[in-house]
Amino acid sequence: MQEVYNKEIMPGVELTCIHTLKFKTGCLSMTLLVELDKKTASMNAMLPDVLRRGTARFPNMESLAAELDDMYGARIVPALRKKGEIQCLGFYADFPDDAFLPGREKVLERTAGLMGEMLLSPATSGGRLRPEYVDTERENLISDIKAEINDKRVYASRRLVELMFKGERYGINTMGSLQEAEKITVHSLTKHYKELLATSPMRVFYCGAAKHDYVERVVREALSGLPRAAVRPVPETHVPDSDSTAQARYVTERMDVGQGKLVMGYRLGEAMRRPDHAALMVFNAVYGGAVTSKLFANVRERLSLCYYASSSVDRLKGAMFVSSGIEFSKYQEAMDEIERQLEAVKNGEISKSELEGAKKAVVNALYSALDEPGGLESLYLDKSILGLSIEPEDLAAMAALVTAEQVSGIASHAKLDTVYFLTGEERDA
Amino acid sequence: MLKLSEYGRIGECVWHEVLPNGLKLFVVPKPGYKKSMAFFAVNYGGADRRFDTGEGWVDTPAGVAHFLEHKMFDVEGAENAMMTLSGRGASANAFTSTDMTAYHFESTDMFSENLELLLKFVSTPYFTQESVEKERGIIAQEIKMVEDDPDTAVYYGLLRCLYREDPVRDPVAGTVESIQDIDSQVLYMCHRAFYTPSNMVLVVVGDQDPARVRETAVEVLPDYNAPAAERDYGAPEKEAPENLHASSNMEVSAPIFMAGIKTGESRKGQDSLKFQYTASLALSILMGSSSPLYNNLYSQGLINDTFGFDIESTAGVSYLTFGGESRNPEQVCLRVLDEAERLITTGLDPDLFIRRKKAFYGRELRGFNSFDSVCYNIAVAAFDGYDYFKSSEIIESVTSEDVRGFLAKYMRPELLAISSVNEIER
Numbered sequence: 001m002q003e004v005y006n007k008e009i010m011p012g013v014e015l016t017c018i019h020t021l022k023f024k025t026g027c028l029s030m031t032l033l034v035e036l037d038k039k040t041a042s043m044n045a046m047l048p049d050v051l052r053r054g055t056a057r058f059p060n061m062e063s064l065a066a067e068l069d070d071m072y073g074a075r076i077v078p079a080l081r082k083k084g085e086i087q088c089l090g091f092y093a094d095f096p097d098d099a100f101l102p103g104r105e106k107v108l109e110r111t112a113g114l115m116g117e118m119l120l121s122p123a124t125s126g127g128r129l130r131p132e133y134v135d136t137e138r139e140n141l142i143s144d145i146k147a148e149i150n151d152k153r154v155y156a157s158r159r160l161v162e163l164m165f166k167g168e169r170y171g172i173n174t175m176g177s178l179q180e181a182e183k184i185t186v187h188s189l190t191k192h193y194k195e196l197l198a199t200s201p202m203r204v205f206y207c208g209a210a211k212h213d214y215v216e217r218v219v220r221e222a223l224s225g226l227p228r229a230a231v232r233p234v235p236e237t238h239v240p241d242s243d244s245t246a247q248a249r250y251v252t253e254r255m256d257v258g259q260g261k262l263v264m265g266y267r268l269g270e271a272m273r274r275p276d277h278a279a280l281m282v283f284n285a286v287y288g289g290a291v292t293s294k295l296f297a298n299v300r301e302r303l304s305l306c307y308y309a310s311s312s313v314d315r316l317k318g319a320m321f322v323s324s325g326i327e328f329s330k331y332q333e334a335m336d337e338i339e340r341q342l343e344a345v346k347n348g349e350i351s352k353s354e355l356e357g358a359k360k361a362v363v364n365a366l367y368s369a370l371d372e373p374g375g376l377e378s379l380y381l382d383k384s385i386l387g388l389s390i391e392p393e394d395l396a397a398m399a400a401l402v403t404a405e406q407v408s409g410i411a412s413h414a415k416l417d418t419v420y421f422l423t424g425e426e427r428d429a
Numbered sequence: 430m431l432k433l434s435e436y437g438r439i440g441e442c443v444w445h446e447v448l449p450n451g452l453k454l455f456v457v458p459k460p461g462y463k464k465s466m467a468f469f470a471v472n473y474g475g476a477d478r479r480f481d482t483g484e485g486w487v488d489t490p491a492g493v494a495h496f497l498e499h500k501m502f503d504v505e506g507a508e509n510a511m512m513t514l515s516g517r518g519a520s521a522n523a524f525t526s527t528d529m530t531a532y533h534f535e536s537t538d539m540f541s542e543n544l545e546l547l548l549k550f551v552s553t554p555y556f557t558q559e560s561v562e563k564e565r566g567i568i569a570q571e572i573k574m575v576e577d578d579p580d581t582a583v584y585y586g587l588l589r590c591l592y593r594e595d596p597v598r599d600p601v602a603g604t605v606e607s608i609q610d611i612d613s614q615v616l617y618m619c620h621r622a623f624y625t626p627s628n629m630v631l632v633v634v635g636d637q638d639p640a641r642v643r644e645t646a647v648e649v650l651p652d653y654n655a656p657a658a659e660r661d662y663g664a665p666e667k668e669a670p671e672n673l674h675a676s677s678n679m680e681v682s683a684p685i686f687m688a689g690i691k692t693g694e695s696r697k698g699q700d701s702l703k704f705q706y707t708a709s710l711a712l713s714i715l716m717g718s719s720s721p722l723y724n725n726l727y728s729q730g731l732i733n734d735t736f737g738f739d740i741e742s743t744a745g746v747s748y749l750t751f752g753g754e755s756r757n758p759e760q761v762c763l764r765v766l767d768e769a770e771r772l773i774t775t776g777l778d779p780d781l782f783i784r785r786k787k788a789f790y791g792r793e794l795r796g797f798n799s800f801d802s803v804c805y806n807i808a809v810a811a812f813d814g815y816d817y818f819k820s821s822e823i824i825e826s827v828t829s830e831d832v833r834g835f836l837a838k839y840m841r842p843e844l845l846a847i848s849s850v851n852e853i854e855r
Binding site: 099255325 | 459536538568570580680681682718792795797
């Protein structure tokens with residue numbers, strides 16, 4: 001097991017350190033947790049991009065990039081993620097471990113320092129974020145929002161989420177909306193930025209060869225200018241009870257594409273009252289999350305309907321999504337088969353090999369994530385947001401004990417909510 | 430005999446041997462890791478379409494190497510190997526590129542059994558006409574999925590500008606039409622021609638016993654040492670592109686472009702690695718994120734963070750590419766060529782050159798964290814005949830003059846082709 005150290009080092013700033021000698025590089029991330037909100041989502045999305053344009057000491061990208069090159073190609077990249085109804089924004093860095101560099105380079109210290117500068121002392125003019133940076137990054141955000149259409153699989157999934165969770169925070173795009181993005185000004189963004197620093201809970205994660213007392217010292221130093229006011233609690237994700245009378249909604253949209261994209265959204269309802277995380281993971285692997293799953297074996301292998309058909313479960317929101325790329329004409333056939341396979345799981349038609357395969361896939365994925373710096377970072381951020389007290393290794397051990405009854409129990413609560421189909425243009429015959 | 434090579438500077442070592450049947454074997458120890466990875470690769474890909482079977486030259490349809498990859502997972506009298514591996518919790522996959530087909534898995538349990546199965550199914554072809562028929566439907570959907578991807582479209586648009594008839598012009602998976610001609614006979618023929626141990630590499634990364642890996646390879650794989658079929662990519666093409674422009678319209682939010690220049694035939698041995706690093710350094714100094722040009726173009730809104738560049742060396746050819754989203758690709762290309770001209774005339778900023786080399790060293794080091802990347806790079810190096818673990822020394826050896834020489838030789842306006850994908854006009 002890896003050596004894990006966890007501590008609140010400043011008001012609302014929680015540091016997690018994993019000491020390991022396995023990797024050639026260290027990894028450090030600083031993440032602000034903000035409630036997803038229509039009004040602020042676009043500002044949150046673009047903020048890291050504006051901050052990494054320049055700091056007081058390195059006022060443009062060229063001088064910043066030169067500093068990073070000098071730190072043996074350390075990378076500090078803006079990170080924007082959605083976890084349930086929380087928008088996570090900040091920076092993720094990886095950098096060579098000192099042990100493999102000529103001389104004592106102190107790259108961790110320099111990386112933490114530079115990341116702190118990006119967060120706390122950006123390049124400004126007249127006390128505000130620089131207008132030219134805000135302008136370009138607003139344009140970039142707008143083009144990123146528009147660019148979602150380029151990857152049809154991603155686009156179809158986003159559309160489903162938008163439709164299914166209309167009126168819920170979960171339905172808000174991580175990048176916000178064009179309308180809100182266009183409204184952002186230097187003034188509004190600067191004001192919002194200052195408020196975020198003062199009030200948002202922050203998670204700092206490190207893994208690498210350094211010892212935790214040293215990491216704590218350099219992170220404290222890097223964040224010493226953090227102007228904390230009353231820090232908000234970590235936002236919660238609302239999981240509504242399922243409405244047993246509601247009918248599923250079906251939405252079809254057309255575009256000039258060669259392949260149809262089918263996405264189906266389910267709510268897990270009561271299965272989320274006291275969520276059993278290990279069982280949720282195994283359920284997903286049995287149904288559509290693994291190669292041994294029912295969806296892969298039937299929709300792809302048996303019926304050759306598609307190249308991919310898979311499910312994913314959001315354990316924060318209690319939602320499941322099934323996604324597949326199919327011929328336009330196979331819409332009904334594919335949908336029926338996807339539903340039929342879920343029925344089979346509900347009815348407990350789970351073979352020993354399906355269950356074993358699913359459990360092993362979950363265990364393997366958890367263990368493998370422990371062998372990658374990025375995997376570890378993501379696991380521990382999830383753990384912190386979910387409020388889980390168990391370590392990933394324990395979660396793996398619990399997954400290995402999940403029974404077929406637990407799996408069909410979760411399936412029995414799954415209720416189809418919305419179906420989205422992206423299909424080709426109607427053409428004249 | 431397995432031999433151990435140690436590379437103290439980067440903290441790596443590797444056990445390696447060429448077995449009597451010609452298989453190149455590598456085992457990279459990774460103590461402390463739970464997962465292990467095995468990567469079994471054939472020097473055979475999408476461009477290897479015309480070859481000598483020993484009984485004469487044959488032409489095979491576009492997409493056959495990729496089709497073969499899909500079908501290799503079938504096992505006679507047993508379930509599909511992908512299912513067996515997945516059932517044991519391993520995460521298995523395969524891919525086909527222009528010049529390589531690779532089968533790999535990563536697992537935290539039952540490694541030896543998984544390795545044995547991997548070696549067995551890849552070396553034992555078993556196809557029926559029925560199973561080939563069924564796969565055609567799945568692959569057709571895969572092809573259609575990729576055809577909807579604008580990045581792929583802009584890339585093949587460029588290759589079709591650069592080359593007149595070289596097989597790299599065709600998508601690796603072929604087209605829905607070209608795969609119609611593939612049957613079990615063709616698949617058996619291609620397997621026989623290329624899936625011979627002397628044309629293959631096995632890489633294992635993880636906390637595994639090298640002697641045991643070797644033993645499994647010797648037991649499972651054929652013991653004869655036969656060469657792979659001779660292949661033909663056609664005559665070398667001229668230096669200038671076949672066409673200067675290509676464009677198409679798709680459902681995209683903003684126009685994207687990719688520009689490219691042919692950089693001669695692919696190189697072999699240590700030269701290949703040196704050329705790659707020289708080219709990468711040259712391109713990054715010219716237009717990488719720490720270059721003055723990148724920052725000017727970015728500030729002026731001519732490029733955004735989708736901008737990137739690459740140097741490719743595959744199946745007898747090599748070429749450089751750069752591109753991303755832009756409203757004005759011609760302007761970006763002009764500025765790139767002007768900046769190249771300036772660097773050629775006035776020389777490189779020595780500080781920038783040194784910093785870029787440091788950054789490259791860090792990037793190589795980072796690559797050793799990733800089992801995928803270690804396996805892939807060792808396989809490429811083995812096929813091209815160089816030592817991947819010497820990369821940091823090669824980076825060190827590249828001089829400012831090498832970089833200038835590269836720019837002067839290739840960054841010329843008459844060599845450049847531009848492919849673009851634009852919005853659909855309504």
